[in-house]
Amino acid sequence: MQIKIPISGQATGNRKSRSKGSSVEFSDFREYVPGDDFRRIDWNAYGRFNKLFIKLYMEEREAPVNIFLDSSLSMDYGNPNKFLASCRLAAAISYISLLSYDSIYITPWNEKVQATYGPFRTQSAFVQVDNLISGFSTQGKSNFSDALRQMEWKTGRGVSIIITDGFVEKGLEEGLKYLKYRNQDIFLCILLSPEEISPNLEGALQLNDMETGKSIEVTMSAALLKAYEKSFKQYLADIKEKCRMWGVHNVVLPSDMPVDLMVKSIIT
Amino acid sequence: MSFETPIGFIGLLAIPIIILLYILKQKREEVTVSSLVLWSRVLEDMQAQTPWQKLRKNLLMFLQILAAILIVLALTGFSVNTGNISNQPIILVMDYSLSMASTDIKPTRLSAAKKDAIKYVDNLSSNTPVTVISVARQANVLLYSSTSKEDIKRSIESIEQSSSYTDRAKAEQLVLSIKNQQADAQIVLFSDNPLVFGNEQIQYSEYKKQTDNVAVVNFTHTKTSASFTAMSVLRNQGNSDAEISITLYGDDEFLDSQWVTVPANGTKTVWWDKIPMTVKTMHVNIDTEDILLDDNSAYKAVLSDSQVKVLLVTEGNFFLEKVLSLIEGVDLVRTTHEERSFSGYDLYIFDGSVPDILPEDGNVVVFAPQPNSYFQVGDWMSTPEISYMDNSIFNFVEDLSFSIGRTRIIESPTWAETIMEYDGNPIIIEGVVNNTRILVFGFDLYETDLPLKTEFPILISNIINEYAPYSGTVVNDAVTQDAVQFRLNPDTVKTNVLLPDGKRLQIAPPIPPEPFVNTNSPGIYCLEQIKDSGNVITFFDINIPDEWLMEENSSISSMSDIDTGYLTAEPLRNLAYKLTIPLLILAMILLLFEWWYYAKRNYI
Numbered sequence: 001m002q003i004k005i006p007i008s009g010q011a012t013g014n015r016k017s018r019s020k021g022s023s024v025e026f027s028d029f030r031e032y033v034p035g036d037d038f039r040r041i042d043w044n045a046y047g048r049f050n051k052l053f054i055k056l057y058m059e060e061r062e063a064p065v066n067i068f069l070d071s072s073l074s075m076d077y078g079n080p081n082k083f084l085a086s087c088r089l090a091a092a093i094s095y096i097s098l099l100s101y102d103s104i105y106i107t108p109w110n111e112k113v114q115a116t117y118g119p120f121r122t123q124s125a126f127v128q129v130d131n132l133i134s135g136f137s138t139q140g141k142s143n144f145s146d147a148l149r150q151m152e153w154k155t156g157r158g159v160s161i162i163i164t165d166g167f168v169e170k171g172l173e174e175g176l177k178y179l180k181y182r183n184q185d186i187f188l189c190i191l192l193s194p195e196e197i198s199p200n201l202e203g204a205l206q207l208n209d210m211e212t213g214k215s216i217e218v219t220m221s222a223a224l225l226k227a228y229e230k231s232f233k234q235y236l237a238d239i240k241e242k243c244r245m246w247g248v249h250n251v252v253l254p255s256d257m258p259v260d261l262m263v264k265s266i267i268t
Numbered sequence: 269m270s271f272e273t274p275i276g277f278i279g280l281l282a283i284p285i286i287i288l289l290y291i292l293k294q295k296r297e298e299v300t301v302s303s304l305v306l307w308s309r310v311l312e313d314m315q316a317q318t319p320w321q322k323l324r325k326n327l328l329m330f331l332q333i334l335a336a337i338l339i340v341l342a343l344t345g346f347s348v349n350t351g352n353i354s355n356q357p358i359i360l361v362m363d364y365s366l367s368m369a370s371t372d373i374k375p376t377r378l379s380a381a382k383k384d385a386i387k388y389v390d391n392l393s394s395n396t397p398v399t400v401i402s403v404a405r406q407a408n409v410l411l412y413s414s415t416s417k418e419d420i421k422r423s424i425e426s427i428e429q430s431s432s433y434t435d436r437a438k439a440e441q442l443v444l445s446i447k448n449q450q451a452d453a454q455i456v457l458f459s460d461n462p463l464v465f466g467n468e469q470i471q472y473s474e475y476k477k478q479t480d481n482v483a484v485v486n487f488t489h490t491k492t493s494a495s496f497t498a499m500s501v502l503r504n505q506g507n508s509d510a511e512i513s514i515t516l517y518g519d520d521e522f523l524d525s526q527w528v529t530v531p532a533n534g535t536k537t538v539w540w541d542k543i544p545m546t547v548k549t550m551h552v553n554i555d556t557e558d559i560l561l562d563d564n565s566a567y568k569a570v571l572s573d574s575q576v577k578v579l580l581v582t583e584g585n586f587f588l589e590k591v592l593s594l595i596e597g598v599d600l601v602r603t604t605h606e607e608r609s610f611s612g613y614d615l616y617i618f619d620g621s622v623p624d625i626l627p628e629d630g631n632v633v634v635f636a637p638q639p640n641s642y643f644q645v646g647d648w649m650s651t652p653e654i655s656y657m658d659n660s661i662f663n664f665v666e667d668l669s670f671s672i673g674r675t676r677i678i679e680s681p682t683w684a685e686t687i688m689e690y691d692g693n694p695i696i697i698e699g700v701v702n703n704t705r706i707l708v709f710g711f712d713l714y715e716t717d718l719p720l721k722t723e724f725p726i727l728i729s730n731i732i733n734e735y736a737p738y739s740g741t742v743v744n745d746a747v748t749q750d751a752v753q754f755r756l757n758p759d760t761v762k763t764n765v766l767l768p769d770g771k772r773l774q775i776a777p778p779i780p781p782e783p784f785v786n787t788n789s790p791g792i793y794c795l796e797q798i799k800d801s802g803n804v805i806t807f808f809d810i811n812i813p814d815e816w817l818m819e820e821n822s823s824i825s826s827m828s829d830i831d832t833g834y835l836t837a838e839p840l841r842n843l844a845y846k847l848t849i850p851l852l853i854l855a856m857i858l859l860l861f862e863w864w865y866y867a868k869r870n871y872i
Contacts, residue, residue, distance in 0.1 A: 077302035167303035
């Protein structure tokens with residue numbers, strides 16, 4: 001995953017690092033000083049400039065990818081089910097990261113972090129990752145900041161990919177700020193079901209919040225649905241604006257989108 | 269405004285039911301959503317945009333309550349008076365004749381009419397000038413063009429039931445005279461019979477539910493050889509035959525009773541015979557009750573059979589002597605002109621002379637007078653063409669036609685009235701001098717063909733009846749509210765009248781007395797003449813008039829001749845505009861609006 005970040009990890013990964021190391025990808029020249037590895041002397045440069053220069057290369061380092069998977073009750077909704085789609089997305093991101101020799105950490109959260117799983121480093125670890133993700137389930141309310149603060153932070157700088165429906169009762173904003181504090185390059189994936197994007201409800205209804213248990217009475221009408229649509233767009237726009245302010249990447253993904261397109265939306 | 273069917277108010281029970289339905293929670297389908305975050309935001313946005321959301325939440329309930337109220341008002345027959353929206357003057361005519369005492373409308377027709385009239389006045393706009401007229405035997409303006417509702421209502425309430433008929437001619441005359449002064453006035457009549465006032469349109473409120481009434485319309489008697497025979501005539505105003513019981517009383521003692529059937533809209537004559545000659549008063553009463561009790565009784569004072577002592581002063585008058593001797597009850601004594609002092613008789617007939625001093629104890633009739641100190645007697649006048657005035661001595665002889673060869677020209681004195689004249693010159697005069705009544709014929713019977721006429725004995729009999737002392741107190745066929753003029757005996761000092769309710773009223777002096785008008789109650793009245801020579805008691809009767817006959821006779825024309833298009837014969841209740849249809853339409857509109865509102869709008 002192409003993200004510009006300074007690398008703090010020591011393991012060699014597939015991520016370009018600013019540190020100039022011994023990889024094969026040429027980076028720059030500098031004058032030879034006694035003690036340098038003479039095998040790195042660029043003889044072509046000597047022949048041109050009659051001076052000794054050594055080649056410098058982009059040293060590739062491991063970048064930890066933290067996948068924060070929203071596993072609150074609100075994720076267990078929709079057709080296709082949001083949690084299922086988010087698990088698939090998490091698995092796809094994991095696979096791509098492992099292919100890139102990134103280490104991944106998977107953290108399911110609701111109002112607290114249940115556990116942080118990883119690091120998973122090699123391709124062969126994907127089976128483990130898949131089995132792990134398959135075992136996740138939804139429960140409880142969502143409070144992202146509280147969850148992060150309780151978490152045992154195992155990595156330094158890295159990429160944090162948050163897969164959520166955005167209906168975080170509390171703490172999404174604070175959580176993102178916390179991640180920023182933790183020098184994370186943040187991707188916020190808002191994953192929503194078609195029913196949430198465009199509700200198809202009629203009549204006099206009592207809407208029950210599956211996460212909080214609260215309810216309200218509404219009588220559906222064209223005007224009400226129009227107001228919902230407007231509110232929905234405004235809600236997403238607010239999130240987008242805040243993400244922009246904090247340098248957070250964000251994307252809105254419907255749960256019925258094929259996972260490859262989801263990934264493509266994220267990586268491009 | 270009024271409510272024709274107040275029971276419709278029971279529909280107001282729908283209002284608490286409507287409220288209860290709104291209090292109880294509406295059953296809604298429960299739908300689980302992932303989160304109410306967005307829905308709550310929608311709710312907040314909508315409530316922020318429309319501050320009156322709380323009111324709109326209840327708006328449908330209020331609309332339904334309003335629709336329920338409108339339907340209830342329609343069910344109650346809510347109506348508003350449209351009789352007089354502007355300040356159009358009103359001539360309010362109240363019939364208070366005898367028939368308005370009928371109880372087919374409770375408590376009586378008149379009470380109900382007064383109540384409705386007051387309600388009608390209440391519904392008038394303020395500043396509406398109202399003239400209140402009461403009509404019965406007399407027509408009276410009780411209040412003229414008043415805008416004070418209190419005064420108008422007070423004048424209506426002051427109307428008391430009359431025991432007489434409606435004189436239609438008088439009613440029409442008075443109402444039209446008021447209408448002439450207020451050309452744009454509306455005539456509003458409260459009565460049990462439509463009255464006609466010229467060609468004027470009237471608004472008429474009728475008070476007549478049924479006509480089941482039998483009345484005693486005539487009661488008279490005659491003397492047979494050893495007893496009295498009485499006749500009573502009953503009139504049935506109803507539409508079906510009436511079987512009734514009628515009882516005869518003599519001097520308030522039971523005499524006889526009969527069951528009779530009176531045909532619908534017809535009359536029945538009931539005879540009573542073998543009535544003892546000793547009774548002085550008679551009374552019949554219908555025992556079967558009907559809607560009007562006042563006309564169920566009739567009274568009769570028995571005629572006095574005392575002799576009239578007549579002194580004929582003449583040198584010889586075969587005709588007078590013969591006819592006077594034939595008249596029953598006349599005790600005739602004849603004398604000549606040489607007689608100078610006259611007393612001890614009831615009636616003095618002077619043929620060809622006038623006494624220097626009139627008798628004080630009897631009345632006087634003079635034929636062919638000589639010059640005297642009581643009136644001027646002029647020359648003879650030849651072959652006059654006579655013209656009659658209305659007088660009781662010409663009763664039953666209105667078609668009498670006779671010739672006079674010559675007659676004295678009499679200068680009518682101030683105390684006399686002319687009852688026959690020729691070319692402005694009195695031929696027959698009558699008057700009162702010193703309490704003595706005088707009747708003067710200017711002609712000599714021998715110089716006319718009057719004695720040869722078949723009407724002559726009737727004329728003389730009328731004279732005897734009119735001028736005999738008892739005749740002054742005979743009241744024939746008087747009905748309630750009649751004014752009775754008594755001609756008292758010349759030597760009467762004081763006179764009282766005893767009313768049927770026992771009250772005693774002094775009517776003389778002054779002599780002659782004023783017309784006696786306290787005849788509102790039917791029954792037997794007693795006339796008590798107090799004289800130095802002894803008191804004289806006579807009875808007379810006052811009865812309820814035959815209202816049907818009297819009103820027919822008082823009409824200018826028959827009701828059947830009148831185009832009923834002149835009458836807006838709608839009961840006043842129809843003048844109020846019933847709002848049933850407009851109210852139901854309004855309720856329908858509200859319900860349609862509610863449906864549209866529910867379907868198209870939204871509320872949370």
